[in-house]
Amino acid sequence: MASVSIPACTTALLLDIEGTTTPITFDILFPYIRDHLEDHLSAHWEEDECKQDVHLLKKQMEEDMRQNRACPVHTVDQTVHTDEEKAIREVVENVMWQMAADRKSTALKQLQGHMWRAAYTSGRIKGEIYPDVVPSIKMWRERGLKVYIYSSGSVEAQKLLFGHSVEGDVLDLFDGHFDTTIGAKVDSKSYERIAERIDSQPEEITFLTDVSRANRPHGESLCQTVLTRGFVVAEAKAAEEAGLNVLLVVRPGNMELTDEESAHYNLITSFSQLQLTGRA
Ligand SMILES: CSCCC(=O)C(=O)COP(=O)(O)O
Numbered sequence: 001m002a003s004v005s006i007p008a009c010t011t012a013l014l015l016d017i018e019g020t021t022t023p024i025t026f027d028i029l030f031p032y033i034r035d036h037l038e039d040h041l042s043a044h045w046e047e048d049e050c051k052q053d054v055h056l057l058k059k060q061m062e063e064d065m066r067q068n069r070a071c072p073v074h075t076v077d078q079t080v081h082t083d084e085e086k087a088i089r090e091v092v093e094n095v096m097w098q099m100a101a102d103r104k105s106t107a108l109k110q111l112q113g114h115m116w117r118a119a120y121t122s123g124r125i126k127g128e129i130y131p132d133v134v135p136s137i138k139m140w141r142e143r144g145l146k147v148y149i150y151s152s153g154s155v156e157a158q159k160l161l162f163g164h165s166v167e168g169d170v171l172d173l174f175d176g177h178f179d180t181t182i183g184a185k186v187d188s189k190s191y192e193r194i195a196e197r198i199d200s201q202p203e204e205i206t207f208l209t210d211v212s213r214a215n216r217p218h219g220e221s222l223c224q225t226v227l228t229r230g231f232v233v234a235e236a237k238a239a240e241e242a243g244l245n246v247l248l249v250v251r252p253g254n255m256e257l258t259d260e261e262s263a264h265y266n267l268i269t270s271f272s273q274l275q276l277t278g279r280a
């Protein structure tokens with residue numbers, strides 16, 4: 001395995017989760033949402049947290065409609081009798097649609113985090129982490145580097161995943177967490193804000209991520225992707241624009257890179273390939 005050097009001025013590593021520290025298939029977490037969504041909404045509909053989640057989802061739907069983004073047309077099924085059942089069906093429909101399109105809206109991610117909480121704390125699910133991740137982070141920290149997470153998953157969901165991982169509670173490996181409340185991962189301003197928040201210059205940060213452009217669900221045209229997501233620029237490009245050093249992480253199941261991207265970015269298949277040149 002070839003090693004890849006990071007600039008000697010690097011003081012911090014910023015890590016994506018899905019496709020970078022954790023398998024992209026997420027074959028436990030996302031199916032859990034699909035299987036339990038309706039029951040979760042029915043059980044917690046009158047509680048403040050659930051009301052806030054639904055409020056945020058409704059604001060997102062309104063924004064999507066204002067932006068002329070494709071969204072589900074409500075086709076409430078005939079078995080639905082009460083206003084509450086109808087409202088729940090509409091939320092379910094919208095959430096399923098957002099998940100099918102792999103939307104990264106703060107509203108969706110907040111609801112998912114709240115739903116996963118009970119499953120993690122009861123031990124029903126555990127956060128997946130690739131085996132090279134924990135030893136590498138420990139080594140980077142021993143060499144004086146700070147390590148942060150920046151994921152579309154909410155900070156609460158991030159902490160649940162690393163706090164209840166297959167390797168136990170590894171939360172103390174991280175110096176901080178960022179999610180889309182600081183800005184979208186495809187917006188270069190988000191990376192500038194993170195640099196400011198961690199008191200670093202952008203060029204002192206190395207960002208490890210899997211996504212170089214918008215994920216396009218299988219069979220969807222580029223035009224559909226632009227309509228449903230409202231962007232085609234990706235997080236690697238946005239981070240680069242902000243002045244960060246970017247490494248693309250190639251893991252099983254990640255989106256295939258174009259020849260141009262493979263030539264442009266430094267690629268790693270394991271964190272253990274990172275070489276900390278010029279550091280004590
Ligand atoms: C934090 S666990 C859930 C991850 C998630 O919901 C997600 O969308 C991952 O996106 P990422 O930015 O880590 O690729």
Ligand SMILES: [Mg+2]
Pocket residue numbers: 016017018019020209210211
């Ligand atoms: Mg990712």
